[in-house]
């Protein structure tokens with residue numbers, strides 16, 4: 001009897017949020033999993049990912065993850081815990097997928113591709129995650145999330161509602177991300193740059209559940225945050241001292257250091273500062289510096305300036321805050337700073353072929 005009670009209690013603890021919380025492995029990494037851009041998965045990898053995602057959804061675990069994200073929303077957005085907490089959160093969904101199919105590695109969505117017209121990206125098509133919601137409730141009705149229902153925070157479907165009607169509007173181009181990585185040399189400036197810039201534009205552009213703190217109901221949320229995590233990794237890899245820089249403040253203005261616990265997980269920030277540390281053990285596919293150095297050259301060097309009359313007009317991604325975005329804790333000053341940064345980069349891009 002006592003054994004039975006213990007087991008039941010144990011199960012309750014694990015399922016407290018209606019989703020298991022597998023503990024991360026301790027000790028040094030054996031192998032490194034490679035997270036790929038989602039369009040670069042092999043057909044088998046893609047099919048396995050879809051099958052595991054369907055099972056994850058069926059078990060209600062995405063709702064459990066949505067509840068965690070919503071419950072801790074204030075503590076992990078708009079402050080220095082944003083990047084390490086979401087790294088842990090993406091690792092959480094990845095470990096759940098792996099509990100269904102050990103071969104799964106979470107992919108990322110490089111939304112800089114087709115940044116001018118994100119609706120044309122194959123990721124948002126019927127052959128992958130599906131596109132804009134349809135009907136009065138803007139339910140996702142194509143792609144593998146077709147017909148997905150949710151029970152948290154209330155019964156409904158998975159909702160997408162593009163910002164500009166038929167398009168999410170432009171996302172950030174790679175050149176602007178390179179500029180951010182080059183110029184924001186401290187964690188205290190880099191983290192809010194990503195959060196209030198390129199990250200926010202995708203949330204607001206996709207709309208629907210993406211605009212809510214229960215966005216993890218739409219599994220695409222995790223491909224987006226894997227991309228955000230990749231950007232942090234690239235920034236860290238540019239100067240290894242950056243791995244140890246988490247100097248920033250929490251929501252109450254209290255300084256964050258490597259001992260600060262991550263909300264919900266109660267693991268120190270220091271355990272999540274490197275993708276190479278125990279329990280993480282992954283790399284990104286085109287992680288090599290060269291991918292970014294190539295892009296660095298895009299601006300200015302070895303490029304032909306185009307004559308004024310031949311210049312193309314490029315769309316400028318701008319984050320506009322409104323009542324419906326207040327839960328993201330966007331910082332108006334940072335939003336303005338990032339709107340200006342991306343605008344200057346896009347205008348520079350217009351000068352070249």
Ligand SMILES: [Cu+2]
Nearest residue numbers: 069076077086
């Ligand atoms: Cu979040």
